[in-house]
Structures are given as structure tokens and as C-alpha cells.
Amino acid sequence: MTQEPPREPAAPPGLSRRRARTRADLLGAAFRVFAAKGFGRVSIEEVCEAAGYSRGAFYSNFTTLDELFFALYRERAELIADQVAGALAGDGPDLDVPAAVDRVTDVLLLDVDWLLVKTDFLVHAARDAAVA
Template sequence: MAAEGTARRVTKRRLRTRADLLDAAFTVFAAKGFGRVSIEEVCEAAGYSRGAFYSNFATLDELFFALYRERAELIAEQVAGALALDGPVLDVPAAVDRVTEVLLLDLDWLLVKTDFLAHAARDPAVARTLLEHRARLRRAIADRLARARWRSGPPAALGGVDGAAHAVVAAYDGVTVQLLLDQDVERARTWLKQLLTALLTDGGATAVRAE
């Protein structure tokens, strides 16, 4: 029993160390950019030794990928939650408001995500990781739209719910490029809300009914 208790404490402490390293890395990567950060800088920011780092990650690349996956999965879950229905009617503008709040909340995340995109563009294996996340995000959006009864059908110009999901992600990508340059979160949020509402309603209807 004593050995089991010790093992649980060690596991819990290691998980805490890993989480601390990921949190510190997020801050350092956002401030300096991937490729300009050393293992020592991450360790210093987290308050751990190099030994603690290597007990959790083999390389800085591995830590970066783990950080990206963790944050990307959280975003996908938040988007799916923002699209969840509270009642029998889905109000498209209200749902867009919730999604936009999630997607545009963190400029540091956009900086880290952009670094990951540039890195992925030069490495097919890394690109697959990014494509998997984007596919998961699109599926979360498409699945929610597919469970709704549209008043006049999904926007025809987008080719149905799959096309609508692709359009949502593409609109977000476009808006965040400007956001990264001018740092104007409120302007970007307003722009994205208007764009997504127009895309998902053909510029007209404001609600869809759940099946």
C-alpha cells in the first residue's frame, strides 16, 4: 500500500511538472517565437532544472508539439461547447457570438499557432498534426450544423454543412491575420461576427430549429 501511495504521489508530481513546463513554454514561445527559445529559458520560466525537462520531453520540438496539441484540443472543445443548444432553437448570431469569443480571446495563442503553421509548412509530419486539428475543428462545427433544421436549408453557395464548416475556419484564418498585425481584438471580433453570420444565414435568416 505504501508503495502504491508513493507511486501515485510521483505520478501526480510528474504531471504537475509537465503542466508547469507547458504553461511556461506557452508564455516564452508567445513572447519570443519558436526557434528563438532555449530549453534553459523554458526551465527558468517554469522554475525547474534541465533534468525535470528531460524527464518529460526529449526535445524542445516535442514540448512545442505537446503544447500545440493541448491548446488546439481545448479550442476544439470550446467551439463545440459554444455551438451546443440550450433549447429547441439555435439562434445563429448568438451562436456566432459565443464562437467568436472563444476563437479571438487569446493573442498569445494566435502567435504560437502561427509559429506552428510556419514550422508545419516545412515539415510534412508536423503538417499532418496541424491538418488533423483543423479537421477536428471543422467536424465539430459541421456536426453541430448538421443537427439543426434549417429554415431554407444550409447556405447553398457553401455546398452544405461541410462547406459551411470550411468557410467558418477560413474566415477565422483571414480575420486573425489582420488581428496579429493591428492587435485590435474588438474590431476583429466584430468583423468575424458579421462575416460568420452572413455566411451561415445567406445574409438573411437568423435562426435554425433543432431536430
């Protein structure tokens, strides 16, 4: 099951709502294209086309696909942390550890596309010292 990044972003400090929307659209499109084709097979143009924006919109938010990926990674890490916290929210002092592990595992294994995207990027980074 694929879970896309949240679609209503809060504008990061210094970003207008419109620019935050553009940035979120680019991140969402990148996630979809990376999941479909693999990180190493995607161009900036493909991300822009999928998002419905120009290269200028891309470059006003990111300098490279690597930078976009790191922004996507931060966004996904926050989403996953929230999902894990939600999975554990009902646990009190009498924590049922096996049940908690099952709930967290379900959350972490839910998003196969993110696992593929992240793995593709790790392979890319392993081959590029500037990224690693």
C-alpha cells in the first residue's frame, strides 16, 4: 500500500503558502515517479511534468534531485514517527510488548513504495561520494 506525503503542508519558515504548496506538489510527484521508475532513472523534467510545474519551480525549491530526496526523506521520517506514535498511543504502563511490536511492524512495513524509493536512493548514495 502506498502512502503519499501529507498534502496540506504548513509553510516552512520563510516560505509563502503558495511556495509551500508548490514544494509539496513537487515532493509528492517525485515520490510517485521515484516509486514507479526508481530514483536513478528519474530526471528533474519528469518530476516537474508529474507535478505540473516548470523547471523554474523546481529550482526555486531545490538545487538537485538529491536535495529533493533529502526533503522527501525528512517528510517521510516525520510521517513514520507520527504513525509509530499513533500505533503506541494506547499503551499504558502494562505494555504488551509483542502486540506493540506487531503494531509498529505493521506501520513500518505498510509502505512498500517508500521502502523501494529509499533503497534506490541508498544505492545511488553508495556510488556517489558527494551524496554519501
